[in-house]
Amino acid sequence: MNEIPATEREILLDARGPRPAIEAPVSREKSVLRAAFERPWVRAVAPLCFVLIIGAVFNAQGTFFKWGTHRDMLRQVSVYGILACGMTLVIITGGIDLAVGSILGVCAVIFSILSIHLGWSAWTAVPLVILAGTTCGLLSGGMVARFRMQPFIATLAVMVFARGLAKWVSGGQKISSAVLNPDGSYKYVDLPRIFSALDHKILGENIAVVTLIFLACIGVCRVLLARLRWGRYFYATGGNEEAARLSGIPIQGVKLLAYGMSGLLSAVAGICQAVQEQQGDPEAGSTYELSAIAIVVMGGTSLNGGRGGMLFTLVGAMTIGYLEKILSINAVGEASRLMLTGSIIVAAVLFQRVRK
Amino acid sequence: MGVSSAGEANSSHAAARIEPDPALLAMTGISKSFSGVPVLRDVCFDLRPGEVHVLAGENGAGKSTLMKIAAGVHTDYEGQIALLGLPVRFTSPQDAASRGISVIHQEMSLIDSMSVVDNIFLGREVTRGATARQWTDRSAQLRKAREFCEQLDLDIDLSRLVEDYSLSVKNRIEIAKALAFNARIFIMDEPTSALSGPEVEKLFALVAQLKARGCGIIYITHRMEEIYRIADRITVLRDGRHVGTARAADLPEAQLIRWMIGRELSRQFPVRRTAVGAVRLEVDGLSVPKPGGSSWLVRKVSLSVQAGEIVGLAGLQGSGNSELLWGIFGAYGKLQQGKVAIDGRPFDIHSPRRSVQQGLAYLTSDRKGTGLILGLGVAQNITLASLEAVSPSLWMRRSMEWQIADRHVRALGIRAADVRQEVATLSGGNQQKVALAKWIETRPRVLLLDEPTRGVDVGSKHEIYELMTRWTRDGFAILMITSEMPELLGLADRIVVMHRGRVTARLDHAEATQERILKAAMADELV
Numbered sequence: 001m002n003e004i005p006a007t008e009r010e011i012l013l014d015a016r017g018p019r020p021a022i023e024a025p026v027s028r029e030k031s032v033l034r035a036a037f038e039r040p041w042v043r044a045v046a047p048l049c050f051v052l053i054i055g056a057v058f059n060a061q062g063t064f065f066k067w068g069t070h071r072d073m074l075r076q077v078s079v080y081g082i083l084a085c086g087m088t089l090v091i092i093t094g095g096i097d098l099a100v101g102s103i104l105g106v107c108a109v110i111f112s113i114l115s116i117h118l119g120w121s122a123w124t125a126v127p128l129v130i131l132a133g134t135t136c137g138l139l140s141g142g143m144v145a146r147f148r149m150q151p152f153i154a155t156l157a158v159m160v161f162a163r164g165l166a167k168w169v170s171g172g173q174k175i176s177s178a179v180l181n182p183d184g185s186y187k188y189v190d191l192p193r194i195f196s197a198l199d200h201k202i203l204g205e206n207i208a209v210v211t212l213i214f215l216a217c218i219g220v221c222r223v224l225l226a227r228l229r230w231g232r233y234f235y236a237t238g239g240n241e242e243a244a245r246l247s248g249i250p251i252q253g254v255k256l257l258a259y260g261m262s263g264l265l266s267a268v269a270g271i272c273q274a275v276q277e278q279q280g281d282p283e284a285g286s287t288y289e290l291s292a293i294a295i296v297v298m299g300g301t302s303l304n305g306g307r308g309g310m311l312f313t314l315v316g317a318m319t320i321g322y323l324e325k326i327l328s329i330n331a332v333g334e335a336s337r338l339m340l341t342g343s344i345i346v347a348a349v350l351f352q353r354v355r356k
Numbered sequence: 357m358g359v360s361s362a363g364e365a366n367s368s369h370a371a372a373r374i375e376p377d378p379a380l381l382a383m384t385g386i387s388k389s390f391s392g393v394p395v396l397r398d399v400c401f402d403l404r405p406g407e408v409h410v411l412a413g414e415n416g417a418g419k420s421t422l423m424k425i426a427a428g429v430h431t432d433y434e435g436q437i438a439l440l441g442l443p444v445r446f447t448s449p450q451d452a453a454s455r456g457i458s459v460i461h462q463e464m465s466l467i468d469s470m471s472v473v474d475n476i477f478l479g480r481e482v483t484r485g486a487t488a489r490q491w492t493d494r495s496a497q498l499r500k501a502r503e504f505c506e507q508l509d510l511d512i513d514l515s516r517l518v519e520d521y522s523l524s525v526k527n528r529i530e531i532a533k534a535l536a537f538n539a540r541i542f543i544m545d546e547p548t549s550a551l552s553g554p555e556v557e558k559l560f561a562l563v564a565q566l567k568a569r570g571c572g573i574i575y576i577t578h579r580m581e582e583i584y585r586i587a588d589r590i591t592v593l594r595d596g597r598h599v600g601t602a603r604a605a606d607l608p609e610a611q612l613i614r615w616m617i618g619r620e621l622s623r624q625f626p627v628r629r630t631a632v633g634a635v636r637l638e639v640d641g642l643s644v645p646k647p648g649g650s651s652w653l654v655r656k657v658s659l660s661v662q663a664g665e666i667v668g669l670a671g672l673q674g675s676g677n678s679e680l681l682w683g684i685f686g687a688y689g690k691l692q693q694g695k696v697a698i699d700g701r702p703f704d705i706h707s708p709r710r711s712v713q714q715g716l717a718y719l720t721s722d723r724k725g726t727g728l729i730l731g732l733g734v735a736q737n738i739t740l741a742s743l744e745a746v747s748p749s750l751w752m753r754r755s756m757e758w759q760i761a762d763r764h765v766r767a768l769g770i771r772a773a774d775v776r777q778e779v780a781t782l783s784g785g786n787q788q789k790v791a792l793a794k795w796i797e798t799r800p801r802v803l804l805l806d807e808p809t810r811g812v813d814v815g816s817k818h819e820i821y822e823l824m825t826r827w828t829r830d831g832f833a834i835l836m837i838t839s840e841m842p843e844l845l846g847l848a849d850r851i852v853v854m855h856r857g858r859v860t861a862r863l864d865h866a867e868a869t870q871e872r873i874l875k876a877a878m879a880d881e882l883v
Contacts, residue, residue, distance in 0.1 A: 248712035
């Protein structure tokens with residue numbers, strides 16, 4: 001190896017004459033607006049702006065302009081957003097993770113049992129729950145990476161299994177501060193401090209702790225994707241798995257890491273969900289996987305893999321969050337709200353596809 | 357009609373004026389630009405019944421765009437198109453197809469998971485039924501399909517799935533499909549790029565049949581031999597302009613190359629003075645089993661490559677030469693039989709990852725499918741196989757990455773606006789150079805090159821030859837597969853010929869001739 005680099009560098013540095021003429025790929029005649037919409041982040045932010053304008057118009061007697069509305073929106077979207085972080089990682093590698101909602105449920109239940117019923121301290125309960133979520137994620141990842149199962153099938157299986165696990169662990173009961181005694185009566189215990197600490201608004205009641213956790217998750221995943229070597233592995237694997245494999249990229253490791261991270265983040269979301277509901281509901285997180293996918297897609301990350309990013313997911317989470325919030329402050333009924341949300345997701349994705 | 361040559365601007369009009377009889381297809385004054393960038397300027401082209409009209413030019417000359425206009429893909433263009441003298445303006449590819457224009461794609465347009473007969477009648481099902489004729493008439497379809505296939509000497513089971521058949525059969529199924537659509541104009545864009553020698557012969561025989569039926573064939577190819585074997589007339593485009601149209605007989609090869617590149621290629625292959633060094637790659641009795649099967653793709657192959665040497669690995673379709681490289685590189689995983697050594701040290705075939713770390717590099721023949729990650733940028737693709745070097749501590753060093761990419765862009769003459777430009781938007785030749793740069797950046801000891809110039813324009817081909825020559829001078833060992841005979845004869849110091857997974861000949865540069873290579877490639881025994 002040693003003899004090649006020296007000579008090799010020489011030939012590469014021995015540039016052949018002047019630099020090749022640069023071909024102009026984009027014409028200046030193209031309208032500025034159109035050129036702008038070819039940038040992915042513009043296409044991601046445009047639906048958000050649209051939703052914000054709607055909010056400004058239908059502001060429910062000024063409610064929309066109060067910071068509290070925005071704070072609550074951020075708090076309400078946080079759990080979905082944390083799931084969407086993991087979902088983004090998986091989707092960029094070309095997969096999909098349907099198990100996030102169920103893993104959230106399992107983790108919410110386990111966390112509640114450990115900390116409310118068994119009185120474990122948060123320092124042991126939280127890591128253990130995160131370990132449990134990560135294990136579930138690695139289970140999906142192992143099936144996808146090692147046995148080459150289709151992600152949809154593998155994670156569907158884990159989704160069903162984890163929901164069952166949540167019901168088995170909890171005995172089908174919501175795990176709350178009301179503990180069932182052997183004689184059938186209820187005993188009420190105090191909620192541990194971790195519950196109030198996380199379900200809390202800080203900085204003069206201006207931002208919720210769960211929102212900060214959500215933003216931290218975005219930040220960590222963003223660093224992973226955009227700054228670390230493994231992030232490049234993620235994009236390469238999603239962009240062209242075979243080419244990535246032949247370039248020496250450990251694609252099995254990439255998949256394990258992606259699903260493992262998704263499981264880990266689902267556990268974090270599960271803890272947040274439990275503290276917000278002040279109980280561990282074995283049904284918690286049903287259909288949340290679909291909301292997480294909607295957020296990722298709304299941000300403009302391609303379901304085909306290889307394209308997208310964490311900040312897009314942040315924008316997607318805010319778009320969906322504002323949409324829900326605006327509909328609810330205007331007292332739109334649930335039926336219309338669901339129909340409107342569905343339509344707007346389609347419209348936004350269609351809009352983002354408009355290129356050329 | 358004589359040679360209407362490159363007096364440039366007016367020559368294209370001259371070509372059209374001289375033409376007396378009504379052409380199958382006549383395109384005059386075609387101009388087209390993409391978002392302001394002109395790609396075709398005042399181009400004329402015509403196709404007569406019963407002729408093969410080769411459309412030649414480097415990549416990016418505008419051939420594909422012109423053909424897409426002819427096939428109704430691009431509908432916003434300037435100029436006129438006439439079919440049999442009648443002016444037309446296609447509104448869609450379906451419209452063009454219904455008027456008898458058929459495109460035989462480089463990438464197949466058949467649906468693998470459907471039967472042959474369903475593919476042939478796709479979108480044009482033969483139907484029956486009392487009121488709405490909504491029932492597919494399967495027996496009528498089968499009968500008709502059999503007719504078309506018989507005309508093409510295609511003896512296959514029509515109810516089997518298309519995926520069961522080889523590329524060459526698929527090619528003919530596609531032509532049968534076109535005949536079912538009553539096509540008279542066939543546009544073939546590099547139809548032989550994935551075919552082996554005998555399969556190419558079959559295709560040419562078919563083309564002759566189509567000619568005899570009065571069809572016209574527009575044929576795009578980068579292979580010089582093919583042009584002169586098949587062409588009745590040749591039209592050359594360069595930079596979106598019509599350079600000239602001439603009968604093949606009136607256009608010598610040197611002149612054609614001049615038209616295509618606007619400069620004389622003094623010698624096609626660089627002269628190499630081989631200073632052969634120590635043995636870098638030694639393969640001893642390597643066998644590659646068929647994945648999941650009991651048969652062998654490669655059987656007990658031994659060969660060696662020395663530093664500074666190019667060894668050519670010849671063979672027709674199914675010879676197992678690609679599979680041999682695939683196997684050496686570890687893309688099939690561990691192999692039970694045979695030994696490989698790099699620089700005299702035993703090399704444990706394990707995975708592509710291990711191979712890259714041990715100094716192997718493998719340029720695959722399919723750069724879009726297995727070579728590049730099209731959605732990523734130039735720089736990201738170049739550093740893909742050497743990311744450890746760019747991120748020693750997991751943390752990506754972007755400026756270092758861009759420097760590396762910039763160095764390769766300069767050294768290899770990659771024409772890109774920016775190192776962040778998506779490789780999907782580059783031309784074939786530039787994409788290939790990016791793929792090469794990716795492997796050179798890993799500082800390999802041995803380069804395995806599978807069809808390094810496939811789908812690459814003439815100018816880039818020549819640049820790639822120069823690069824390979826330079827790399828051998830610097831002590832790389834190159835094991836190269838190419839299906840182009842001149843390339844094999846012009847570049848390789850030694851040639852190893854394979855047939856059905858076995859080595860059938862080992863030839864020195866001096867003793868290698870086309871005849872000997874072809875004979876060995878078709879022989880079962882060592883010759």
